Amino acid sequence: MALEEFKPMMERCSNCLGCRWIPFDKIKNQRFAENCPSICYNNFNTYSARGRFQLGISLVDKEVEYTDTVMDVINSCTTCGMCDVSCKVCRYNLEPLEYNFEMKAEAVREGKILPKQQKIISSLKNEKTMLCDVLNKDRINWAKELNLKDIFKEKTEILFFPGCKFSYDEKFKKLTKSMVKVLLDIGLDIGTMGNADNCCAGRAYQMGFQGEFNNVANANIKAFEISDVKMIVTPCSDCYYTFKRLYAKNGLKIEVLHIVELIERLIQDNTIKLTKSIPLTVTYHDPCHLGRLGEQYVPWEGKEKKILNQVHTWEPKRPRYNGAFGIYDSPRNVINSIPGIKLVEMDRIREYSWCCGAGGGCSEIKPEFSDWTAGERIKEANSTGAEALITACPWCESNLSNAIDEDGKKIKVLDIIELILQSINKGGSE
Numbered sequence: 001m002a003l004e005e006f007k008p009m010m011e012r013c014s015n016c017l018g019c020r021w022i023p024f025d026k027i028k029n030q031r032f033a034e035n036c037p038s039i040c041y042n043n044f045n046t047y048s049a050r051g052r053f054q055l056g057i058s059l060v061d062k063e064v065e066y067t068d069t070v071m072d073v074i075n076s077c078t079t080c081g082m083c084d085v086s087c088k089v090c091r092y093n094l095e096p097l098e099y100n101f102e103m104k105a106e107a108v109r110e111g112k113i114l115p116k117q118q119k120i121i122s123s124l125k126n127e128k129t130m131l132c133d134v135l136n137k138d139r140i141n142w143a144k145e146l147n148l149k150d151i152f153k154e155k156t157e158i159l160f161f162p163g164c165k166f167s168y169d170e171k172f173k174k175l176t177k178s179m180v181k182v183l184l185d186i187g188l189d190i191g192t193m194g195n196a197d198n199c200c201a202g203r204a205y206q207m208g209f210q211g212e213f214n215n216v217a218n219a220n221i222k223a224f225e226i227s228d229v230k231m232i233v234t235p236c237s238d239c240y241y242t243f244k245r246l247y248a249k250n251g252l253k254i255e256v257l258h259i260v261e262l263i264e265r266l267i268q269d270n271t272i273k274l275t276k277s278i279p280l281t282v283t284y285h286d287p288c289h290l291g292r293l294g295e296q297y298v299p300w301e302g303k304e305k306k307i308l309n310q311v312h313t314w315e316p317k318r319p320r321y322n323g324a325f326g327i328y329d330s331p332r333n334v335i336n337s338i339p340g341i342k343l344v345e346m347d348r349i350r351e352y353s354w355c356c357g358a359g360g361g362c363s364e365i366k367p368e369f370s371d372w373t374a375g376e377r378i379k380e381a382n383s384t385g386a387e388a389l390i391t392a393c394p395w396c397e398s399n400l401s402n403a404i405d406e407d408g409k410k411i412k413v414l415d416i417i418e419l420i421l422q423s424i425n426k427g428g429s430e
Contacts, residue, residue, distance in 0.1 A: 159190075159231070205246055235258070
């Protein structure tokens, strides 16, 4: 869908400013009432969803060109989807997130590619990962000594898809190995893609490289289907969203679970027991791609129409993604299953969670902005009095771990897998 096809949507925006704030009835504290990192950091209307709608009109009408300032606006979106959620509290005929994706894609089609973006995409093409300065030959090293099945050589029920962070980052590699060992020990039929393991390319889509994304997505979908696996499990929320929404749109029909969903099921049927007490007060950060963007894709084919040439609607009724049905309860249920843990909540949670700042390629392209966004979340976490901040996304964990709040304070940041492993056995990760 070309940018110009969004023009009716651009013109429908009523400039209500709802895309800057969480819904007013959800505000608990003025300090933590805003929702969009981009406009909050830059404090200029064009960096908001409504401002980008107005910018789009100017681009389509050839009133402005792709200047450095325009490119900064386009690439300062973390694609977290918060503007989309807030907009849909009152509106049914706008898709701010879909539009923001298209703005980035249009810039790429126009050849407006930043050097840092080019390096990331080159790594995707050459090394099958969007992490730079790593080698594809090292991707599956975490699985050494586990004797995991290769899904293309042996019939396997579950594909474990670690994602790039869990494949290359030293800390996450250890967590991956330990968690998979636990799953194997309880008898789950798990395998990997072996040397064919690949990036999901979701971040390429977030950055506007839709062609590169589709190439990887279609190849992965074909590989999944050839293997005949029944379920894909991933510990990465970016991969989860990519499979559940973007790949599903491209035809993926296999069940997809985040690791916390699987662990919750195993706890409920007593297959896994969390017995070791962890006396810790924690707060939980909802990753954007597991939470508000984690809703299942629903196929739809239809067209826009107007009732009495005024009321805008679709025929047939179109699915409405508003973030409410993402994965929120599973991680909280797992945390609350651990003896000794006390969970305290931040002001902005569930579909109104504040982004960590790593999405949309911002952690690589605009690190100062990304760091500021993470610092805002650390400030909010510190306000709860929690000793540790827990999340279920390696990108969130990495970005938040390096952040400090406006008062110069940090907080211990853990992936939820770390808590699970500590409670299953005394030693935690290997």
